[in-house]
Amino acid sequence: MTGKPKISPSSEQIRAAGVKVTRQRVRVLDALLAARQPLCHGELESQLGGAEAGSRRVIDRVTLYRVLDSLVACGLAMRAVDPRGVFRFSATGAPRQHAGHVHFRCTDCGGVFCLKAEPPPPPALPRGFRLAQVEFDVRGTCAQCGAR
Amino acid sequence: MTGKPKISPSSEQIRAAGVKVTRQRVRVLDALLAARQPLCHGELESQLGGAEAGSRRVIDRVTLYRVLDSLVACGLAMRAVDPRGVFRFSATGAPRQHAGHVHFRCTDCGGVFCLKAEPPPPPALPRGFRLAQVEFDVRGTCAQCGAR
């Protein structure tokens, strides 16, 4: 028995994104896909058993950062700062899926909702400035949280 | 000569806010009022001579945090996270000074620059959703960072 390579839904996404399919990338993307809200580094680390005392580390802290960076770079994950200044990561499902519309972020539950509105056009920039990304963030409370 | 207490514009604001007028609070609020963009902790520290080698520290790092906290608490300053996840502080002295235009954030140096463009109008929301805040983030590299 050599142990069949596990086929998880994330494996295919990673392969399709054109990067190596590794244990750690699969693990992390699996966690992001299963999560109901964007996860910060610490949450991912403890969920993956990164800091267990006694048992072996499953993933290195730095590797987790680099895996997250790579997932963001190839479009499989999104990164955003939360109001406390920490990065939170979420799976984007199919790459570029969320490029053409505005998102609403619930400040209560942390949920992200897709709106139908198109992102506004970028403004004119001073000389020498180079535009990399525009983000139109709409925040408030979602219907479910507002009902409580 | 006992040294007259310096009267700076910020002294009055601090007194009016109902908290003690201290050297450090005056120093920090002066810096915030003079700044053309929101400043992060490190920028304030080096501007105030907090980490000079050889000469005496002018303000302690922790005191700076606590002074900023107190200024925010009494409404004299505002705190927001930049795209890199660090807090940036600005004086609220001139009220709503940065409300009417879009800001550009340099992903290299973290700097914030005021643009002339007006913020886009908020999009329509699904039923039950309540809008609290819209943020139009324009990111990229500033002229100085792009030149290198």
Next chain:
DNA sequence: TCTGCAAATGCAACAATGTTGCATTTGATG
């Protein structure tokens, strides 16, 4: 002007987050 005291400060220690360098391991390819 002097005194008393709560508030503010400085300093040490700690925690969390994020980065860099380098040696070793591993996934993919032929």
Next chain:
DNA sequence: CATCAAATGCAACATTGTTGCATTTGCAGA
């Protein structure tokens, strides 16, 4: 299987932010 660039683990470091505690100080009242 052999190969090698990419990925990983680990140590070390930087920055940001917090907490506890002893000392200093602003300021109100005597």
